[in-house]
Amino acid sequence: MARADTCFHCALPIPANCEIRVEIGGEQHPVCCPGCQAVATLIRDAGLERYYDSRDMPDPGAVRPAEDAGEWQVFDREDMLAAFADLDGPRAEATVYVGGMYCAACSWLIDAALRKLPGIASADINPVTHRLRVAWDTSSIGFGRILATLADLGYKPQPLAPDSTERPERAEQRAALKRLLVASLGMMQVMMFAVALYSGQFQGIDANMERFLRLVSFVVTTPVVFYSARPFFAGAIRGLRARRPGMDVPVSIAIGSAYVASIYATYTNGPDVWYDSVTMFVFFLTVARYLEMRARHRSVDRSAALASLLPNTATRLDGESRQQVPVAQLAAGDVAVIRAGESFPADGSISAGRTSVDESMLTGESRPQPKSIGDPVMAGSVNIDGIVEMRVDVTGTDTTLGTIGRLSERARYARPAFVQLADRIASYIVVGILAIAAAVAVGWYLVDPGRAFVITLSVLVVTCPCALALATPTAFAAAGSRLSDLHLLVTNGNAIETLSRATHIVFDKTGTLTRGMPEVVQTVAHSPDFAEDECLQIAAALEVASTHPIARAFTHHQSARTATGLEVRVGAGVEGIVDGRHWRLGNADFVPGADAAPQDDDGTNVFLGTEGRLVATFTIADTLRGDSAKTLKEIEKMGYSVSLVSGDGEAPVARAAAALGIGDARSRCGPDDKLQRISALQQQGEVVVMVGDGINDAPVLAGADVSIAPSHAASLAQSSADVLMLGDSLGPIVTLLHAARRTMRIVRQNLAWAIVYNLSAVPLAAAGFVPPWLAAIGMSASSLVVVLNALRLSRIR
C-alpha cells in the first residue's frame, strides 16, 4: 500500500502541511489534494474500496479527478446519441474508449460502478483494448450520466463512433484460439489411435480394426489440416507469390504431403500412415504462433490514442448562439469558444480574448505560452486561464497533432526491423531445408524407391524449424509476463531483442527526467518583515483561485492562511487579501516594484508584493525526479552512452544536463529535430533507446530502435512506445535493461540448442534411421526443452 509520504489514491508525494485524509476500511489514509479525496470518497461510498487492495499499483496521472463534469451533459442530446450509439427502441448500446486504465482492478472498478447505476443493461470492459461496451435503457439513464460516472472515477472516457468500434485483433485472437483448440484436441485423439496402431504393428492387429483406426484418424486429422493449419498454407502461398518463401513453405509441404500420402495409404492399405505426425506438427506450430500473437496484441490502440488528446465536443459560435457540437463537426472557418481548462479542438488562431496556453505536450516547452488575438493555437494544447474565441483553420488529421501522428506512423515503418531480418534468414533456411529434402528424396529414390517418401518426410519433420520458431517467442512471452509483474508493459515483442543490443539511451527532459510539474526552487524574501515560508504560504493562499499551472507549484505550501476577495487577472496574476493586507502575486508588470528586482533565467519568476512594494521573488522550475541521477549513473555504469534532447529552452536543459552529468544535451528540438538526431546516431551504428513522454516525442519514440514511455505520458507517446513504465520513477529502466540482456541469453541458448539438434538429427533422418513418428517426438521434445528454458525467465527480479 501507499507509504505515509505519498497519496493513498494517486501515489504522488504529499505536499508539506497538507492534512487531508480519507477514511477507508476504518483507517485514516493521507491524500495529496481535495480532488483525490473526492475520488477516494466516491469509491468508498459506492462500496468499492476493495479496488485499493487489488490494483496493481497506484498510478500517478491515471486516476485523477476530472476537470469538468458539465461537458458530458451534451451527450444526452438526441443527435449526439445517434452519432455515437446504436439505438434500438429505448435500448442504446455504445463503445467507449476509457483512457487511464492499466490493470484488472481498474476494469473491476468501472464494471462495479456502472452496475450500480439504474438502467444499465450490460457493461463489458476489456482492459487490453481499453474499450467499454455498454448497453443501457435510455428512458432511465442518459449517456452523459454514464460518461460522467467514468470521469468522476478519474478515467478519461471517450465515446467512439460505431464504425471504429471493432478491432480486427479481437477477431484474429478468437480465430487463433479456436484453431489452437481444434489442433490440440485433434492431436490428442490421433495420438491415442496412433498408440493402438503402433502397438498393433508389434503385437499384431486385426486388419479390419487397423483400417477402422486409420479411417478414424483420417476423420480427426482432416479438420486439423483444413482448419488449424490453414494459416500456414495461406502464408506459404503469400510467401511464394512475393518470391520470399518463409517457414510456411516447408511446413505446408510437410503437412500437405504427409496428409495426402496417409490418405493414399489408408485407401490402398499401405504399410504406414502419418496422421499422428501431421497433427502433432500442426499443434506445436499453432502454439508457437498463438504465443507470438498474444505478445503482439498487447500494444496500445493508436487511432483512439490520437483522438483522446482532443476534447470530445467543442462549443461552436453560430452568430450569437453557442452550440455544443462533436469535434468532428467543426470545419474550417468556424469560430469556437474555449474556456479555461479545456483543450483546443483544432488548429487555428485566437480571434478574441487573451490567455496562456500549455503546449508542453506538443513542443516540450515547459513554460505556458501567452497568446492574444491573431496568435496561432494548436489542437490538443490546453487553454490555461482565459476564455478565448478561436477561428478554426485546420481540423482532424491535418492539424499539427495529426501531422505528428502521421510522422510517428512513418517513423514506425522506417525503423530498422528485426522481423524483416528474421524473415530473410528464414527464407535461406527454408531454401536449405527444401534442397536437403529434395536431395534426400532423389538419393533414396535411386537406392530404394520404396523408402524414399518416408525418409523425405522424416527429414522435413526433423528439420522443422519448430524449436527454432519457438525459441524467440516463448522467451519473449515469458520475459514479457514477468516484466509486467515488475510494472513494465512490453507492447512490442521485438523490443527486448533490440534492447539487449542497445548502445545509446536518449532521454527527453520535461516530464521524463523531470517531474513535468512546476515547483518553487528558490524563494528570495526582499523584506525583513516576512520570512520565506510566510511568503510561500501567502502565495499559496492567493493561488487557490488560479487554474494556471504555475499555481500548482504553490499547492505544496498551503497552510491555515486563507485569502479573501481573490481576483484573477488573465495573463498577469492574482490579487486578494491575506491577514488583512492586500497582496498581488504575478509577473513583473503586475507587481509594483518588481521591474527593478533581479531576474533569474533558470526558471519562471513570480513576484509577491503588497502595498506598492515587492516582498518576495519566487523562482519556479520543473525539478528533476528523485531517482533520475541514480538511474542515470547505473545506466552509464552498464556501459550505455546517454544523451538528452528536449524541446525546452537552453537554460533549463543545460541545468538538468549539468545536474545529471549528461555531456550531450540539445535544447529547442522540435519533433523533426529529435527524429533527425536519432537517425544521425543510428547512422553512426548506434542502437538507440528513446525515453520520452510528450506528444512531440511520439515520432522519435516511433523512430528509435526501442522506445520507453512512462505511464503518465501522452497517449500518442504511449502508443508509439514499445515499453510502458507504470509508476512514477525511472528505476525500472535499469531492471528492463538487465532483463533484456538475460532474455537474449536465453534466446541464444534456445537457438543454439535448436540448431545443434537439427544438425545432428538431419543426417540420421537422411540416412533413414528415423521413422516419421520418432521425428515428430524428437521435434516435440526439442520444443519442450526450448519452452522450459524460456520459463526460467519468470524468475527475473
Add this chain to the structure above:
Amino acid sequence: MSILYLLIPLALILLAGAVWAFFWAVGSGQFDDLDTPAVRVIMDDDDRPPEDNKE
C-alpha cells in the same frame, strides 16, 4: 474388441460436442479478457448488494 466400433464413434461425437461448446464460449467473448475474472472472483467474495451499502 468389437465394442471399439461403438465407443470410438461415440468419443468422436463427444469430441465434436466439446469443440462446439468451446467455439460457443470463444464466440461469446469468454476468452477475450483472461485477467479480470481471475481478480473479480476474489473481490466478489464479500461484495454486498448495493442497497446494503447505504448506511
